[in-house]
Amino acid sequence: MNAAMFINEEEVKSVLNWDDTLEATETALRATSERKSVQPPRVFAQIFNTPKWMIAMPGYLEDSRFGGWACKILSGNPQNVHSPTMSANIVLYDEDSGVLKAVLSAIEITSWRTAAASAVATKHLHVRTGKPQKILAIFGCGDQGKAHANCFYHCFNFEEIRLWNRTHQKAANLAAELNNKYHTLKFRAFEGNESCARDADVIVTATSPGPVPIVRSEWLKAGVHINAIGVVTSKGEDKRYELSAETYKNAAVYVDSWEGANKELTGLLEFGAEMKAEIGDVILGNVQSGNKDRSIFQSLGMAAEDCAMARLVYDLHKRKQTKVL
Numbered sequence: 001m002n003a004a005m006f007i008n009e010e011e012v013k014s015v016l017n018w019d020d021t022l023e024a025t026e027t028a029l030r031a032t033s034e035r036k037s038v039q040p041p042r043v044f045a046q047i048f049n050t051p052k053w054m055i056a057m058p059g060y061l062e063d064s065r066f067g068g069w070a071c072k073i074l075s076g077n078p079q080n081v082h083s084p085t086m087s088a089n090i091v092l093y094d095e096d097s098g099v100l101k102a103v104l105s106a107i108e109i110t111s112w113r114t115a116a117a118s119a120v121a122t123k124h125l126h127v128r129t130g131k132p133q134k135i136l137a138i139f140g141c142g143d144q145g146k147a148h149a150n151c152f153y154h155c156f157n158f159e160e161i162r163l164w165n166r167t168h169q170k171a172a173n174l175a176a177e178l179n180n181k182y183h184t185l186k187f188r189a190f191e192g193n194e195s196c197a198r199d200a201d202v203i204v205t206a207t208s209p210g211p212v213p214i215v216r217s218e219w220l221k222a223g224v225h226i227n228a229i230g231v232v233t234s235k236g237e238d239k240r241y242e243l244s245a246e247t248y249k250n251a252a253v254y255v256d257s258w259e260g261a262n263k264e265l266t267g268l269l270e271f272g273a274e275m276k277a278e279i280g281d282v283i284l285g286n287v288q289s290g291n292k293d294r295s296i297f298q299s300l301g302m303a304a305e306d307c308a309m310a311r312l313v314y315d316l317h318k319r320k321q322t323k324v325l
């Protein structure tokens, strides 16, 4: 039996690529709706009366290429300024024996698979239905916002990609970095969230939601698709969503897994949201279109995605090591 290995963030980054990530993530979403994954609701620990948190996400995914048995453990402090707001590691086990195979740094994996899940949702709910791909608006220019900008640039052909951040300079810096990287002028930083949202065909929200939503229904065009990925809070009076209640009410809402949504998204029912289907069921062609022309993918993030990604990165890393030897 080989000794378990640690795959650090640099090693993970050196093998990650969008095409495999999109395939792994789409497989996890589809397999979830085929009941080929095990992923009980994640365990969430708030650290006393602080914004600090910890999450454990155990899972198992059955698939010949992306199957895996793993648990991701995250810790976070949204108030961090000089250090990352989140740390993440995945513990990967042998699918048959349960013996430890590897521990993988999972900040990049989390960003890549979350962006890929939004891209898969956008492909099936928006692009494949023939809706326009003119303007993409991304709210939040942290790790997730940046990963979404890269992923959507890779997958789609938007004419304009708008970036908004609470601190405008961060959006301006990211726009400059991406225009430079891709030799384009498509990326534009916006000062106002309303002007950024108006006329957008597709929206991504990737912030830590505050008490006031950053996107309002009356700003949005007919047929818009939104990927809302910021973590929602619905504890007593403290309700924090990136989108306004009206935005939810006027759209069909899709989730990654009912198991997670039934625990973490019950607050959306209070807004009168129509909780339509899992993305996996859309991929499988099991969902009839309804009378709402706006769609929201309310992404929670799934253990099955992390299983698929851990297996992918482990296999690519092993292959690379064998080539070097």
Ligand SMILES: NC(=O)C1=CN([C@@H]2O[C@H](COP(=O)(O)OP(=O)(O)OC[C@H]3O[C@@H](n4cnc5c(N)ncnc54)[C@H](O)[C@@H]3O)[C@@H](O)[C@H]2O)C=CC1
Pocket: 085, 086, 110, 114, 140, 141, 142, 143, 144, 145, 165, 166, 167, 170, 206, 207, 208, 209, 210, 211, 214, 228, 229, 230, 231, 299, 300, 301, 302
């Ligand atoms: N759905 C999923 O699978 C996942 C969701 N997330 C969530 O995505 C969100 C973004 O994560 P990261 O990019 O890693 O965080 P980050 O800290 O790197 O970036 C967050 C960005 O949002 C902005 N922001 C923070 N609070 C804000 C507020 N109240 N209003 C407006 N803007 C605000 C900050 O200026 C920052 O640029 C978080 O809520 C995180 O929990 C993270 C990983 C996976």
Ligand SMILES: O=C([O-])C1=[NH+]CCC1
Pocket: 074, 110, 231, 300, 301, 302
């Ligand atoms: O799926 C995930 O890894 C997370 N969702 C919200 C915070 C982290």
